[in-house]
Amino acid sequence: MASLVLAEHDNAALKDATHKTVTAAAQVSGPVHVLVAGENCVAVAEAAAKIAGVEKVLLADAPIYARQLAEPMESLILTLAGNYDAILAPATTSGKNILPRVAARLDVGQISEILKVVSPDTFERPIYAGNAIETVQAPAGKKVITVRTTAFKPAPEGANVPVEKIAAAADPGLSSFAGEALSKSERPELTSAKIVISGGRGLGSADNFKLLDSIADKLHAAVGASRAAVDAGFVPNDYQVGQTGKAVAPDLYIAVGISGAIQHLAGMKDSKVIVAINKDSEAPIFQVANYGLVGDLFQILPALDNELTRRGYK
Amino acid sequence: MKVLVPVKRVIDYNVKVRVKADQSGVDLANVKMSMNPFDEIAVEQAVRLKEKGKVTEVVAVSIGPQAAGETIRTALAMGADRGILVKTDQKAEPLAVAKLLKAIVDKEKPALVITGKQAIDDDANQVGQMLAALLGWPQGTFAHSMELDDGSAKITREVDGGLQTVAVKLPAVITTDLRLNEPRYASLPNIMKAKKKPIAEKSPADLSVDITPRFKVLKVCEPPKRSGGVKVDSVAALLDRLKADGVL
Numbered sequence: 001m002a003s004l005v006l007a008e009h010d011n012a013a014l015k016d017a018t019h020k021t022v023t024a025a026a027q028v029s030g031p032v033h034v035l036v037a038g039e040n041c042v043a044v045a046e047a048a049a050k051i052a053g054v055e056k057v058l059l060a061d062a063p064i065y066a067r068q069l070a071e072p073m074e075s076l077i078l079t080l081a082g083n084y085d086a087i088l089a090p091a092t093t094s095g096k097n098i099l100p101r102v103a104a105r106l107d108v109g110q111i112s113e114i115l116k117v118v119s120p121d122t123f124e125r126p127i128y129a130g131n132a133i134e135t136v137q138a139p140a141g142k143k144v145i146t147v148r149t150t151a152f153k154p155a156p157e158g159a160n161v162p163v164e165k166i167a168a169a170a171d172p173g174l175s176s177f178a179g180e181a182l183s184k185s186e187r188p189e190l191t192s193a194k195i196v197i198s199g200g201r202g203l204g205s206a207d208n209f210k211l212l213d214s215i216a217d218k219l220h221a222a223v224g225a226s227r228a229a230v231d232a233g234f235v236p237n238d239y240q241v242g243q244t245g246k247a248v249a250p251d252l253y254i255a256v257g258i259s260g261a262i263q264h265l266a267g268m269k270d271s272k273v274i275v276a277i278n279k280d281s282e283a284p285i286f287q288v289a290n291y292g293l294v295g296d297l298f299q300i301l302p303a304l305d306n307e308l309t310r311r312g313y314k
Numbered sequence: 315m316k317v318l319v320p321v322k323r324v325i326d327y328n329v330k331v332r333v334k335a336d337q338s339g340v341d342l343a344n345v346k347m348s349m350n351p352f353d354e355i356a357v358e359q360a361v362r363l364k365e366k367g368k369v370t371e372v373v374a375v376s377i378g379p380q381a382a383g384e385t386i387r388t389a390l391a392m393g394a395d396r397g398i399l400v401k402t403d404q405k406a407e408p409l410a411v412a413k414l415l416k417a418i419v420d421k422e423k424p425a426l427v428i429t430g431k432q433a434i435d436d437d438a439n440q441v442g443q444m445l446a447a448l449l450g451w452p453q454g455t456f457a458h459s460m461e462l463d464d465g466s467a468k469i470t471r472e473v474d475g476g477l478q479t480v481a482v483k484l485p486a487v488i489t490t491d492l493r494l495n496e497p498r499y500a501s502l503p504n505i506m507k508a509k510k511k512p513i514a515e516k517s518p519a520d521l522s523v524d525i526t527p528r529f530k531v532l533k534v535c536e537p538p539k540r541s542g543g544v545k546v547d548s549v550a551a552l553l554d555r556l557k558a559d560g561v562l
Contacts, residue, residue, distance in 0.1 A: 010475075067478070069480060070443065070452075070453055070455070071452050071453070074447060092474050093455075093456060093471075093472070093473040094473070096439050096443075096455070097443065097455050097456075098443075099443075100408070100439070100440040100441075100442075100443035100444045101443050101446065101447035101453075102447075103409065103440070104409060104443070104444035104445075104447040104448050105448075107409075108409070108528070109407050109408065109528045109529055110409075110440050110444075111529075112437065112438045112439055112440060122532065126437060126537070127340070127435065127436050127437055127534070128325070128331045128340060128434070128437070129434065129437065131330070131331050131536075132333050132340055132534050132535065132536065132537070133534070133535050133536070133537050134531055134533075134534050135532040135533045136530065136531050136532065137529065137530040137531075137532055138528075138529055139528050139530075174451065174452035174482060174486075175452040175453075175481065175482045175483070176480065176481045177480060177481075178468055178479040178481040179478075180473075180475075180478045180479065181476050182475040182476035182477075183475060183476045195561070219562070227492075231492075236476065237491075237493060238472070238473075238475060243437070244491075244492055246474065251561045252556065252561040252562065262330070269537075272561060273559055273561045274540075275552065275556070281545075286542055286545075287540075288542065289542065290543035290544075290559075291544060291546050291555055291556070292542075292544070292545045292546070293545070293546055293547075293549070300549060303548075303549045304549040304553075307549045308553070311553065
């Protein structure tokens with residue numbers, strides 16, 4: 001049969017997490033179909049139709065899907081589930097919110113945050129905040145899977161497959177959207193940025209966190225934070241990198257004033273190159289860093305900023 | 315209004331877990347066990363709702379071996395009124411847990427179930443959503459804050475881009491995120507009082523739920539280790555290295 005991938009999008013743009021989930025889906029069961037559910041999101045469906053390896057895009061465009069609330073999304077996916085032997089979503093807050101409902105209604109267990117498809121029924125996934133990796137074999141039958149997107153390469157673009165409009169399912173009428181407060185940023189998104197610079201408790205205050213901004217701007221980097229920095233109120237929670245926050249795997253991760261608690265390492269240790277800047281030369285972060293700079297971050301950050309300027313980064 | 319709070323006994327979050335040499339799992343022998351931290355937040359939230367007069371009874375439920383009764387005692391010491399222990403030595407997968415909880419909800423008829431968004435052992439993040447789906451209830455997952463009214467609740471959720479607020483009809487399932495509240499420490503008098511609060515014991519068979527695992531765990535390994543690199547002595551040297559690695 002085939003697999004169905006739930007697209008990650010905001011009605012305007014398709015997110016990279018979708019491309020990565022398609023890569024995982026193709027290893028579980030091909031061909032791959034992508035479900036785009038939203039409101040006024042034809043452009044998203046057209047973008048999904050360009051992903052190589054996708055055979056068909058299903059578009060459910062209706063007001064009840066505008067915010068992809070879990071209850072109507074469950075009903076919609078259940079109307080399609082019969083045609084697929086695997087249903088996958090990226091392990092974003094949206095995928096995590098929706099997919100367990102689908103699994104429960106199909107009476108199958110869900111395999112959360114897979115890191116690797118060992119074979120079409122066997123998967124690796126992190127447990128204990130990534131301190132152990134479990135290899136788990138699913139029984140015969142439908143598979144419901146969320147995908148740790150940092151562990152899979154995005155499927156390239158290059159196809160142009162048909163978009164099929166599908167009808168909305170009945171609205172269970174249990175929930176409604178009542179507002180949002182999204183962080184606005186001109187910078188790239190944390191989970192898809194090539195470079196991430198994160199600050200920890202060592203920065204000392206919300207004001208000092210701004211020291212990272214000018215460097216981030218020069219490097220076109222996203223800004224992240226440790227849980228300690230979030231708990232201290234320096235930045236909002238959506239900056240958080242770690243087991244209880246976001247998992248990131250950029251080409252370059254710069255950890256500033258972060259000691260390297262296990263729960264933080266779980267969210268960034270798949271980065272290609274890690275740089276640690278910390279005054280404590282014994283900090284655990286140096287055990288995972290490719291390059292360490294020991295010293296006072298309040299001297300190092302301005303020096304780094306100046307050196308970048310000198311080398312023509314703007 | 316009654317609130318049901320499912321709580322899980324897990325390895326204490328401060329303990330560094332060890333993978334067994336035979337790769338059969340994580341070593342649980344002689345390791346400190348505690349209530350899952352996200353579930354502590356759930357208990358705290360339920361108790362605060364009771365203290366505000368919005369809730370009349372808080373029932374803590376745990377599924378696990380006899381020792382999971384201690385986790386229920388912790389919830390009772392924090393202010394829950396009574397407990398239900400579904401006793402089993404068999405590891406229950408999230409779907410089985412959701413089915414057991416559904417059977418309890420069918421009997422207890424709470425207006426609200428509040429539980430942690432995930433347990434810090436299997437990191438599945440499934441039970442709340444699965445329970446809501448089996449019951450045909452709405453959900454407010456990853457709760458950052460909540461307001462309870464007659465017949466409805468508004469839950470502000472931690473989502474990837476920031477915060478989102480949803481309104482749900484009651485009954486509903488709410489799963490907690492870290493910033494919902496800061497759980498209290500139980501006082502000694504409350505710990506003593508908790509010893510007198512009732513805990514009912516049931517078995518999965520009493521609830522007519524088959525909890526035989528569906529999945530086979532083939533092995534549990536340590537994650538690949540990253541080896542530490544080198545210390546550099548200046549920002550210029552750092553940038554030279556990063557340039558050479560092709561990441562700048």
